[in-house]
Amino acid sequence: MSHPDDWQERGELALEAGVSERSAVLLDPNDPIDKVLIEIHNLNRRKRNDYAEDSDPFSNFRRSADQVKDPAGVSVEILIATKQARLRELLWSTKEAMNESTRDTLLDRAVYSCIGVALFDEGAYEGGR
Numbered sequence: 001m002s003h004p005d006d007w008q009e010r011g012e013l014a015l016e017a018g019v020s021e022r023s024a025v026l027l028d029p030n031d032p033i034d035k036v037l038i039e040i041h042n043l044n045r046r047k048r049n050d051y052a053e054d055s056d057p058f059s060n061f062r063r064s065a066d067q068v069k070d071p072a073g074v075s076v077e078i079l080i081a082t083k084q085a086r087l088r089e090l091l092w093s094t095k096e097a098m099n100e101s102t103r104d105t106l107l108d109r110a111v112y113s114c115i116g117v118a119l120f121d122e123g124a125y126e127g128g129r
Contacts, residue, residue, distance in 0.1 A: 036110075044111045058119055073125035076116040083109040 027034035053059040058072060065075040083105055089095065090102045100108075119125065 036107075040107060040110050040114065043107055044114065047111070058115065058124070061115065061119065061124075071124050071126040073116060073119050076112055076119060080109060080112045080116065083112060 027038050029035050029038060048057050051060040056062070061072045061075040065072040068074075086100070087102065087105050087109065090097055090105060116125075
């Protein structure tokens with residue numbers, strides 16, 4: 001799919017794809033926050049392809065949670081905690097990152113946070129308010 005530069009053209013493509021004008025969100029790759037949001041979205045889609053069933057983007061979280069008899073939200077929170085521990089190690093130790101940069105860790109943590117919100121919204125955090 002091409003990436004049109006014109007905002008109107010992007011909106012028209014969204015409408016053609018069945019996205020209503022009210023729900024279409026156009027991100028500007030020149031805006032620093034939008035640029036990161038685009039990257040987070042793309043990272044999630046790539047990883048989802050490797051980890052989740054096509055019919056359920058959260059299937060891997062549900063399966064890992066089932067193995068330890070916890071809600072799927074707990075699975076996400078453990079991964080966020082793991083990323084947070086890694087980030088702490090990257091930022092405050094003298095070790096050099098060998099496999100995943102600090103930036104990669106931040107992006108992964110952001111993806112997990114988005115997944116957590118989506119799972120929370122569908123009730124996958126037992127007792128959540």
